[in-house]
Amino acid sequence: MPLPLYLLALAVFAMGTSEFMLAGLLPDIASDLDVTVGTAGALTSAFAVGMLVGAPLVAALARRWPRRAALLGFVLVFAAAHAVGAVSPGFPVLFATRVVAALANAGFLAVALTAAAALVPSDRRGRALAVLLSGTTVATVAGVPGGSVLGAVLGWRAVFWAVAALCLPAALGILRGIPAGRDGDGAAGGPVLRAELAELARPRLVLVMLLGALVNAATFASLTFLAPVVTGGAGLGELWVSVALVLFGAGSFVGATVAGRLSDRRPGAVVAVGGPLLVVGWPALAVTADEPVALFVLVFAQGALSFALGGTLITRVLYEAAGAPTMAGSYATAALNAGAAAGPVIAAAALGTDAGRLGPLWASGLLVAVALLIAFPLLPALTAGRTTGSTADDHSR
Template structure:
């Protein structure tokens, strides 16, 4: 894989750390800014909404610009938002910086997905995206726990400053590693914006985007509310929350790595084998959550399966949206973030039921079941194991 892919992954690591880091910072942040923890939690919603809206919007604004200048601009905007957020004592300003950071993150990811696919031969898109998305999985393994520890030792502002600092080498990497010339999809004679947006009328593309949203919704439904399962149902100490998150992150890295070698030529195999396993895994986690060893083992497995399916579906979105070369990445980004925003909302409705803290795990199982039903009736099975775009 070309070096620029790893430089893009570095930026994705910084942005992924920012996206997930608030879970361990909210109490300190709320106390410092004199708001309730619930109010501070709206920072997460602001980021998710900014990501969902920002993906297509930023892709439209960047579509006529060279990839390098767009990516560099998004990284610098992300850096600035975190520097301002770290320095402010106003909660509304902090909310505004999270929205700006989300817009920059969404724009970067939308352009980076398209750029990554353009840097490799057509039949290597899956492996390229696996490298790119490894930045997110490494963020869950190292960045988020590290940010939580830094916040505990030095305060939440130190974590924001650390993310801003991570953007500096990422910006240098983009500047030095991404070709100055426009990528092939930016050259004159490509499809118009109307034609690219018209791809969203294709049922097959919408179906794959829906599948990606459902799988990601299932992932975030349980991941968001994993802490009370670890400390309550399993009866483990608070330090085990970080351990569980690291295990989930290690699993997700393994899942992305393996799926990256299969998602180009055998996506149907990943869906046919990984989908039912993921469906069984969430209820199994709910049933065995009171057994710490089983809980931690299944957290690893579910992380691997969730990201294996998720990354495969992202690859399929890019293949299905081949007629929208500058917007395809934004379609994948928007689908994933709709899932990331919807999953916790669905899971939250189960907390007041008899299932209690285990409700989100059952909700994840139902979301995966729905995804498999959609895939079955859409004919997205092992028969789509072909070469390149034909596989879609």
């Protein structure tokens, strides 16, 4: 894999740390800014909605920019938003910085997904996407727990400064590693925006985006409310929540890496094998949640399966959106964040059922089951023509 791909992954690591770090910082933020924890929780929703709305919007605005300029600009705006957030005098300013950071994150990821595909041969996109998304999985393993420790020692503002600082080497790497010239798909002769948006009328593209959103919703439904399962169901102390999160992140790294080697050539196998295992794993986790060993083993396994299946489906979005070379990354980003926004909402509703704190786990199983019911009858068509996007991107290299 080319070095620029790893430089993009470094920026994704900083952004992933920012996206997930608030879970451990909300009480400190609420106390410092004199708001309730519930009000501070709106910062998470603001980021998710900003990502969902921002992906297609910002990608459309930046579609004619050279990729290096777009990626560098988004990283610097993201860093600036965190620097302003670190000195926020009140909650409204901090809320605004989260929206700006989300828009920059969405734009960066939309462009980075397309750029990653253009850095490698057309039959290695899955591996390239796995490297790029490894920034997110490493963030869950190291960035988020590290941010929690830093916040506990130096306060939440120090974590915002740390994220801003992480963006600087990523920006330097982009400046030195990404070609400066205008890409073929961004030139004047490329597809017009209306033609790229028209790709969304293709049923197969919409189907793959829906499947990716459902699987990601399942992932975030349980991940968001994993702490009550660990402390309540298993009866463990709060320290073990960090252990569970690290195991989930380690599993997601393994799953994304392994599936990245299969999602280009054998995506059907990943869906056919990983899908049923994932749909069984969430209820199994609910049933065995009071057994710590089983809990931790299944948390690792579900992290691996979730990112293996989710990453494969997002790779298929890039293939299916070959006719939208400058917008394909935004379609994949929108699918990811539609799930990230919907999953916690569905899980919160499940908490009010008889299943209680285990409700999100059952909800995750149901979401994946719905995805499989949709996917399996159409599996041959869904995975046919794995290099359908080669023509669209080959001219940009």
